[in-house]
Amino acid sequence: MPAAAARERSSSAGLLSIGQVLARLSPDFPALTSSKLRFLEVQGIVTPMRTESGYRKFSMADLERLRLALTLQRDHYLPLSVIRDYLADVDAGRDPATPTAVPPPSIVPAPRRYRRDELLSASGAAPQLLNDAISTGIITAAESYPEQTVALMRSLVALDRHGIEPRHVRALRQNADRDVALVEQALAPMLRRTDAASRGRAGEVAGELTRRLDEVRSTFVRAALDRLLS
Incomplete structure (x- = not known):
């Protein structure tokens, strides 16, 4: 040696x-x-x-x-x-008291949920529009709905004013499902691990991939519209 x-x-x-x-x-x-x-x-x-x-x-x-x-x-x-x-x-040989604990962060209030009538009121949607969104699979029927459903219904209301109905945008939901499958495939190595660090990293990567897919989709739409309007 x-x-x-x-x-x-x-x-x-x-x-x-x-x-x-x-x-x-x-x-x-x-x-x-x-x-x-x-x-x-x-x-x-x-x-x-x-x-x-x-x-x-x-x-x-x-x-x-x-x-x-x-x-x-x-x-x-x-x-x-x-x-x-x-x-x-x-x-240094001193005998310090244990540092004063910092109180834990305040508990975040539970996200608000909306009953059907509250969802319609908050989004300005007609009952039939919500029924159509549910029947086409854009929204899943439930006893109550999260904030993101309110935002989605507001978008559907705006589209409906221009004659674009839920049945016309059903393909977007199908595209979203395919996007999720792509992200899930990319995250597979991290999701197989159970430690908190890997799970946290998976969440960060999922957010990044979602933003990138949105950017790609928006680029395609803008390019097609540019050709249409040119």
Whole structure:
């Protein structure tokens, strides 16, 4: 064994790799990733030693320090700057009080739901227009409807003024279903994973793909209209 490798192995004895730290903390912090551990290092929460090859090695004290920081962040909603200052006081031999917890964000009110009569009133739609939208599959009949259905009905009202009826736009619903299938196919690798980070990333990518598909569709429509009006 080369001398450098022997020294590196000897100096790393009893220390943990980033993967081992992640394995020990993940049961209590399922959303934790190696990227988050590296971010905590950048933020000055922990300073692992480095081997001659540049690999991070964490002591048991580093492990417990990370556990404390993650607990303060999760249970007390503390920003990392406050946690860092608290740990600095501990390092200096002081006995600081546990930082005052920041109250959790206020609960977001439940989205409003609209009964049939409220939907008609809010959108300005005639009952027959709603019936047509339901019969063509543009809207699914329900006891109550979300805000997005109100917005959809308002659009149908505007289209109806120009003679464009729900049966004429039924193909748009079918196109939307195909768009969803495309997005689902693209997200398949992320959706197969159950960790919170992958799910969050899937939501971001879904939003981005939806915007891009809307842009492509709008471009096609504008180009066709330009040819029509030129």
